[in-house]
Each structure stands twice: as C-alpha cells, then as structure tokens.
Amino acid sequence: MEPTPLPPSVPPTHEPPAIPVPADWEAALRTYLKVPPFWLAFPEAIESVFLHRAHGSRIHRFRQSLYASMALFAVLALCDVLLLSTFRVEALSIRFGAIAATLLAVFFLPRAALAPHRESFIAGVFALLCVAQAVISLHGGQRALLLYDEVLILGLLLCNQVARVRFRQAAPFTLFWTLLYIATVQTRDSPDVAALIFKCGFILLVALISLYTKRAMELDNRNTFALRSLNTIAGDKLNAVNAELSAQARFDTLTSLPNRRQFEEHAERMLRDAARNQSNLSVLYVDIDYFKAYNDHYGHKAGDDCLCVVASVLRFTTARALDMSARYGGEEFVIILPDTRLNNAISFALDLCQNLRELKVPHDASPIQRVSVSIGVTGRLITPDTTLSDLLSEADAALYKAKSAGRDQVYPPA
Numbered sequence: 001m002e003p004t005p006l007p008p009s010v011p012p013t014h015e016p017p018a019i020p021v022p023a024d025w026e027a028a029l030r031t032y033l034k035v036p037p038f039w040l041a042f043p044e045a046i047e048s049v050f051l052h053r054a055h056g057s058r059i060h061r062f063r064q065s066l067y068a069s070m071a072l073f074a075v076l077a078l079c080d081v082l083l084l085s086t087f088r089v090e091a092l093s094i095r096f097g098a099i100a101a102t103l104l105a106v107f108f109l110p111r112a113a114l115a116p117h118r119e120s121f122i123a124g125v126f127a128l129l130c131v132a133q134a135v136i137s138l139h140g141g142q143r144a145l146l147l148y149d150e151v152l153i154l155g156l157l158l159c160n161q162v163a164r165v166r167f168r169q170a171a172p173f174t175l176f177w178t179l180l181y182i183a184t185v186q187t188r189d190s191p192d193v194a195a196l197i198f199k200c201g202f203i204l205l206v207a208l209i210s211l212y213t214k215r216a217m218e219l220d221n222r223n224t225f226a227l228r229s230l231n232t233i234a235g236d237k238l239n240a241v242n243a244e245l246s247a248q249a250r251f252d253t254l255t256s257l258p259n260r261r262q263f264e265e266h267a268e269r270m271l272r273d274a275a276r277n278q279s280n281l282s283v284l285y286v287d288i289d290y291f292k293a294y295n296d297h298y299g300h301k302a303g304d305d306c307l308c309v310v311a312s313v314l315r316f317t318t319a320r321a322l323d324m325s326a327r328y329g330g331e332e333f334v335i336i337l338p339d340t341r342l343n344n345a346i347s348f349a350l351d352l353c354q355n356l357r358e359l360k361v362p363h364d365a366s367p368i369q370r371v372s373v374s375i376g377v378t379g380r381l382i383t384p385d386t387t388l389s390d391l392l393s394e395a396d397a398a399l400y401k402a403k404s405a406g407r408d409q410v411y412p413p414a
C-alpha cells in the first residue's frame, strides 16, 4: 500500500485567523483606497472585521504595544537628558507605572466583551485621568504642575500610540485634553503671557504630532487590510474560474455527465486496479437508436433534450461509487463497471434498457415509436496486458451486432 502523505505542517502564528471576505466588499474597498474619509472608517460591516483583525490576537496586539511603549520610554528619557540634562526619578517612575498599566489594559481588556467600544473605553479612561490630573494640579504646588506636563504628554502618546485607539476616538480625546491643559495652566499660572504661549504651544505641537502619526499609522494599517482583502477576493474569483474551467474540461456541458477525457482517466485507473487485484471488469457501449431520424423529425433542440433524458437514465442506473457512465461523443455513451462479471454487466444493461423503456419517450420516426438504445457489452478477468482500447473495441463490435440484430437490444444477449 502506498504511504499516506503527511499534511503540510502549519507554522505557529500569532496572527488572527483569516476571515472570509465577501465579494460585495470589493467596490467599497476600492472607493476607500481612492479617497479614504478624513475620520478613517470603512462601511460598518467591513469596519467590524477590520477591528477584529486589528485587535484579533491578544499576543499580537500586546507585542506591538510593547514595542511602541519601549520606543516611547526611550524618547522621553532622551528628551530628559537633552532638554533637562538629567533623569528625573519621579518622572521615570510615573512613566514606567503608566506604561505598565496601559500594557496590562491592552493585554487583559477582553476583546469580545468590549468590541467595538473597547477604544472608546480606553480613551474615556485616559480622559478621566486627565481631569483628575487637572484637579490635582490646580490644588497642588509647583511640583504638581510640573508632573501635569509630564503626565499630559505621556497620556497623549500612550492613548494614541500604545493603546492604539482609533483616530476617530483619538482626535476628540486629544483636543479635549489639550484644551483642558490650556484652561488649567491659564487659571493657575502667573500671567506671564510669553511663558503661557510657549507651554501651550509646546503641548499643542505634541498633540498635533501625536495625532498626525496616529492617522498615518492607521491609514497604513487600513490600506494594508483593504489591499489584502481585495487580494483575497481576486484569489477567490480566480479559484472559482479555475474550478469552472476544470469542470468544463472534465464534464460534458450538455448532459453534465463525465466527458471522454475523464472517463478514460478513470477507466485506466480501474483497469490498473483490476489487473493488480486480478478481478473482473466490464465495459458497455450505449448508442441511441435512429437518433438522426429523431433530430430530423423533432429538431436539434429536441435532440439535445433527448440526449439529456438518456444521460439521466444512465446516471440513475449507474449507482455504485466506482462505476462511471460518460458521454463518449455524439449520441454515444460508455459505461465502466469495475469488479463486475460479464453476466452481471448484461443484467445491468437490460435494466438500463428497461428504465428507459418505462419513460416512454416518444420517437415517431422509430419503428417502435419510442426512444431506445442499443448496448454492446464486454467483460472479463483483467490481466496486465488488457488495454482500455481492447475493451472499447470489443464493446463497439458487440454494439454493432446489437444494431444489426434490430436495435433496442443488448449484445451479447442474456
């Protein structure tokens, strides 16, 4: 026995499983790729799949957020050294704590329970923290105000970049936080206009940069998603066309029976098996009687219908899994019956004639006034020397005898 091939091994992946892409998305995705809306959103059905993919795997999501937070931590530390020429232990511990809390939220916030409001939830929590920080800074000393700047910048970047809140939630959140900062600073700081403008301008700049990078990253993610989905749709279409072409190459388009090519492939396989197992195999040649006259009398279209009726009788009668009936050409059909002795094949052919007889398909141009078939049968023990063309020739010769004997016959007779 031939060894069963092992299935190809699938490498482990943290990517979320592929989601089927409906073909009717195509127009919407193309429109999106041409002119993405400012707020970056797909139509609703696509958006929910995009979110599922974007937040699909917890590990994948966490890993990306971890990289973003490490980069953020390094940049802030560098700013400390370059701008303040020192590491502020207090600021470092706040950053570390805030980043850890955000990463834990990214990892543990259940996807299914909160989607699609998960990001609004994160943005809302950050906004609440920002209000709390504003209150503390209004009632605290100079130190509280210094930390306010730190927490503000950190919060903006964490919310927009690390927790990967969508642009449409990130934009109002950022605006809210920036305006709150300006209001707080104006309320409590000394009326030094230049210092105020510098502080507010700096925070505004951070907010704009954070939003701009947020939008650019999200646009890139969405474009990649749209292109991949379009690729999937194109692939599915190609597969469907290929399946259709391969069906056309293997089946007769009029009767839907296997065609000559498929029959010959199957028959060769059955012949090899029969030779190996030293078993019997039978082949039948079936031909509609007076079919030219039928066409002439009823027309070509009615002739086609008649071929379909005969084909369905063949299909219905050929019931076993490895038996196959096929349209061999014109009004000729062939049948292969593996593991079948000649006398059983003759009984099968008689049943087939009987099944057609019971349908009583009218044929005014035939002496018996109904559609009938003649069948030539051959069958024997198969040896390695037996060829398909030998069997077909024998069945064809038997068919010739059935025709000569008056049609509506099986030859050799039972």
Ligand SMILES: Nc1nc2c(ncn2[C@@H]2O[C@H](COP(=O)(O)OP(=O)(O)OP(=O)(O)O)[C@@H](O)[C@H]2O)c(=O)[nH]1
Residues within 6 Å of the ligand: 254, 287, 288, 289, 290, 291, 292, 293, 295, 299, 300, 301, 302, 303, 304, 307, 329, 330, 331, 403, 407
């Ligand atoms: N309608 C239709 N006719 C077909 C098709 N293929 C072959 N034919 C016709 O089948 C007829 C076969 O005619 P013949 O070979 O003379 O056989 P017959 O008239 O059945 O005579 P016997 O076989 O001797 O009984 C021809 O007229 C072909 O045009 C087809 O796909 N559709």
